[in-house]
Amino acid sequence: MKILFVNEIREADAYTILHEPIDSIDLMERASSAFVSWFKENYLVGNYKVKIFCGLGDNGGDGLAIARMLHPLGYDLEVFVVKFSKKISENFDQNLYRLEKQIPVKIIDNESFIVNFEKKDVIIDALLGSGLSRSLEGLLKSVVEKLNESEVPIISVDIPSGLFANKSNNLSDTIIKATHTVSFQIPKLAFMLPQNAEFVGDWHIVDIGLNEDFIEKVTAKFFYSTPLEVEKLIKPRKKFSHKGTFGHALLVSGSYGMMGAAILSARACMRSGVGKLTVHSIPSGLAIMQMLLPEAMYWETASGESDLFISTQYNIENIANKFQAVGIGPGLGVNIKIKESIEQLCELCAELSIPMVIDADALNNLSMDENRESLSKIPKNSILTPHPKEFQNLLNKSWKDDYEKLELLTQFAVNQGVIVCLKGANTAIALPDGTIHFNSSGNAGMAKAGSGDVLTGMILALLAQGYSPKEAAILGVYQHGLAGDKAAQNRGMNNMIASDIIENIRF
């Protein structure tokens, strides 16, 4: 699903009005009715007193139309119009006329207004939508502050009032803190970013029938991967297949005291459809792996180098025609000799065109040099799975806000010619073509040690089965999140551990 910028949404709006054709006021009617469908399912009539706060533009117009539609359903309603300017939109004007035939509207035109909130209240925020042009001040700011202090649920229409849809707010800005945001057809970039979580709340998309041909033609930079889109990527297992059909994966992982990372990664790999898996790790890890995961084969590093992961055993003979994909990183440790092993494997994979997924300590090792020259060893189209700290390490710099983070992410993926899955809520998957795909699954219960190791194993399995790196990244991240969601359902977010994610992998 495409994430469009405000000007593109406006164009989609205008195109729909012209080509469907439909009057602008009727498109607003459709949008408001879509909001009402969501609202009446989630805030049952009789249980709530609804207070609707409307601005003077089309977002305010939506609020008035919503009030008119909720009234005959039996909702206890109070409608407030905040007169923050002299300018009103035509659709607002018309909807005010329509509503006032049914119920009276209260005007808020100065900062000394008082609204008393009760426990049963729910607020609908229709002050400002995508038309926001500057930070809130004066009357609007004071209304939003009072709504935020009310301690009752706030449902924002299209976007929380005061939040920019596709650029950063100032830290000091006053913005509605919504419980839910019900947005029209197209998700906004702001919803994807951690810095906006406290304003957006849970967000939902409702369809308002904007012209699909128009949306199809827009070249988007940002995408939101919906479950339906991602599930289409899954390749069915053919009847006449054998383990060779599904590839042989090589996982380079683990060190003394960190064999758990290798086991989690390896088990997740075997649970994600791969034909065969070989784990390459330290001699003292052999018994652990063979006992805990008898399905995997073990290739031990040469002994004698204490228990550090050091391998100088990579050559064409033992890699070419043997492995269809290589995963490297979880639990390796950081050390100059480990770095050399990683570089050697990267160079070999580049030469043999074996797809790679590179994670955790492999990334930390490759970030070791002051000038980051090791990064040039990473084969093109590799999948990198850093968490934010590891990504800062790769860049050797930080970012001032989430928008700058996305810019740096795009630049890195394009310049290095790699796929970067920047992990977090709505993991951002940056492709070498300059696009970013946000993931739609997962939960905060996954923010625990071992979750990342599981993801590496899953992506490795998909690469070995012949999924393209783009497919493996998008599908792997999604299925990882989905398994995490099922684990949270079964065990609870606080209580689930990375092994529970593995137990819930199913696709």
Ligand SMILES: NC(=O)C1=CN([C@@H]2O[C@H](COP(=O)(O)OP(=O)(O)OC[C@H]3O[C@@H](n4cnc5c(N)ncnc54)[C@H](O)[C@@H]3O)[C@@H](O)[C@H]2O)[C@H](O)CC1
């Ligand atoms: N295609 C769609 O998705 C549809 C969207 N609808 C709704 O329309 C709004 C956008 O409406 P618009 O009139 O363009 O803007 P706003 O209502 O957000 O703002 C009105 C007006 O206010 C002024 N303004 C902006 N920022 C400030 C500020 N900080 N202080 C004071 N005044 C400000 C500015 O002049 C704005 O133009 C969209 O979100 C949807 O809710 C349609 O209903 C259906 C189609």
Ligand SMILES: [K+]
């Ligand atoms: K709003």
